[in-house]
Amino acid sequence: MNILGALKITVKKGIDLKVCDAFSSDPYVVITSGSQKLKTRVIKNNCNPEWNDVLTLSVTDxxxxxxxxxxxxxxxxxxxxxxxxxxxxxxxxxxxxxxIKDLPIGTAVKKIQPDESNCLDDESKVVWIGKGKMVQEMTLKLQNVEKGKIQIKIEWLDLPGCKGLPKLNS
Structure with a gap:
C-alpha cells in the first residue's frame, strides 16, 4: 500500500444538529476512509458544537x-x-x-457549487494560502437526517518519502 500523502481535515463545527437526548445532544464526528477511522472529541450538551479538531488521514487512493x-x-x-x-x-x-507556483494569498483557485453529486450546503472555494499550499473550506449538509450541517477545512500534506500528489481517474 503506497501512501501518496496525507489530508489534514479540520472539523470546525456543527450547525443545528439533531436533538437526540431530552434537550440537546453530545455530538462527535467519525471520519472513515478505507480501514482508517478518525474521531473528534465529544462536545457535551450542544447542537451547535465547535470542535476545531485536526484529524490527519493517509491517502493511498x-x-x-x-x-x-x-x-x-x-x-x-x-x-x-x-x-x-x-x-x-x-x-x-x-x-x-x-x-501553480505563486498567486496572491487568498485567491480562489476554483469554486465548487452544491449539486446532487456532493453534500455541499453552499459554494465551496479552493483557496491559495501561499508556499505551494491550498485549502478548501466546506459546509456539508448531513444526509439521512432531517437537519444539521458540519463545517470542515481540508489541506493536502506532502509526506517525506511519499509519491506525492496523485493523478485522478476521471
Whole structure:
C-alpha cells in the first residue's frame, strides 16, 4: 500500500444538529476512509458544537470515499446516528495538480457549487494560502437526517518519502 500523502481535515463545527437526548445532544464526528477511522472529541450538551479538531488521514487512493458520520454519545447505550456526509476531494486535488507556483494569498483557485453529486450546503472555494499550499473550506449538509450541517477545512500534506500528489481517474 503506497501512501501518496496525507489530508489534514479540520472539523470546525456543527450547525443545528439533531436533538437526540431530552434537550440537546453530545455530538462527535467519525471520519472513515478505507480501514482508517478518525474521531473528534465529544462536545457535551450542544447542537451547535465547535470542535476545531485536526484529524490527519493517509491517502493511498484519491478515489477512495471519505465519509463523515456524526453521532450522539450515550452513556448507557449505543451512540445515536445524527447524519452523515461524503467529503469529495476531487476538485481540491485537481487544483493542487495544476502546478501553480505563486498567486496572491487568498485567491480562489476554483469554486465548487452544491449539486446532487456532493453534500455541499453552499459554494465551496479552493483557496491559495501561499508556499505551494491550498485549502478548501466546506459546509456539508448531513444526509439521512432531517437537519444539521458540519463545517470542515481540508489541506493536502506532502509526506517525506511519499509519491506525492496523485493523478485522478476521471
Amino acid at each position: 484519491p478515489d477512495m470515499p471519505i465519509t463523515l458520520n456524526v453521532f450522539d454519545k450515550d452513556r448507557f447505550s449505543r451512540p445515536d446516528k445524527m447524519g452523515d456526509a461524503n467529503v469529495d476531494i476531487k476538485s481540491y486535488i485537481e487544483c493542487m495538480q495544476m502546478g
